[in-house]
Amino acid sequence: MAILSDIEETQSNQTQNSPPPTNPQPAAAEKEKKEDNTTSLLPNSGNGLDLENYSWGQSLEEVTITVPVPAGTKSRQIVCEIKKKSLKLGFKGEPAMIIDGELFGPVKVSDSFWQLEDQKTVSVLLTKFEEKNKSWWKSLVKGGPEIDTQKVQPENSKLSDLDPELRSTVEKMMFDQRQKQMGLPTSDQIQQQDLLKNFDFSKMKQVDKFSNMP
Template identity: 50%
Template sequence: MVNPKEYDSMTEEERTAHDAAARKKEAEEQATLPYKWRQTLVDVDITFEVPKGTRARDLVIEIKKKTLKAGLRGQTPIIEGTLTKEVRLDDSTWSLEDQKEITIHLEKAKSTEWWKAVIEGHPEIDTTKIVPENSKLSDLDGETRGMVEKMMFDQRQKAAGLPSSDDLKKAEAFKKFQAMHPEMDFSKAKMG
């Protein structure tokens, strides 16, 4: 893993190659999981195959606030463990599609966080590289969308070793104050 300063010192071509290699490795790790998953800011959807003809009574699916267990009754679970983040139980569901595929829908307890993985200890994804679908981001109310966009900006800035939006606002306010008070000496002023 390259730290942000090393990443910043790379040429554009090196960054592109580094990012491509990281995405490839991430995809290979995710492919080893016995399930597939995708997420939006508000939910996580997990799917996995079961033998054709499977019925609901043949399944064991337990969704809890911080744990998940799913698989065929009497067999080792296909997915089991501690979730990386909490879910809202009342809005989390599962379904059996065409007697061959399970879909588990988990509603995130905090709808402003990206998950690195579904289950703790499973291969993680780089959440700083997630680009949400614009249609999904636009579905959020104005206040939530603004908060999410600020978080995404701050996350990118932090990864690049640059100042956060709050740091930039402080610097801008300080500049305005300096301009309003040219008679004052700010040479020893510290931002922090």
């Protein structure tokens, strides 16, 4: 017959020698904590984000990017490489690009383009590749700040619904793209041609005549 004290001592030794119970809950809680720290941002009025060096917006069909540049910037100073899965945009000779990364989704390169507006803003239009199952992009480039796609506003179905300034920019970009595809002058080139037509060269000849007088 075992003595009560012996039984208690045996149970005590078993408790001390047994390994501590494993508890998977802390690891799961830590994982959940990490997921909670990945917060999405509230989208801007264009269903994109306003960042330090540029802003972007989107519809289900297209992505628009606006990049402010120093006044007087020339098109030849800009580097813009649009590929199916990546975008690079910056200044020639500069080691760091303003945008350089893998796009959140693929785009149609033939239907995507960029242009310099008033020598102070670079506008880029990207056409999303998906024909079906169109979706909202969480970010412009992978690894960049993400938006909460549950907070995006229904897209405008017509150009007439857009802000007047944005509508004018988009219409100009679309017109210039069609002109380039047909080998015709862009809106800026047409404006320059009109200026040359209306310029009075007779006054220029008179100035040259007097400047050549002894």
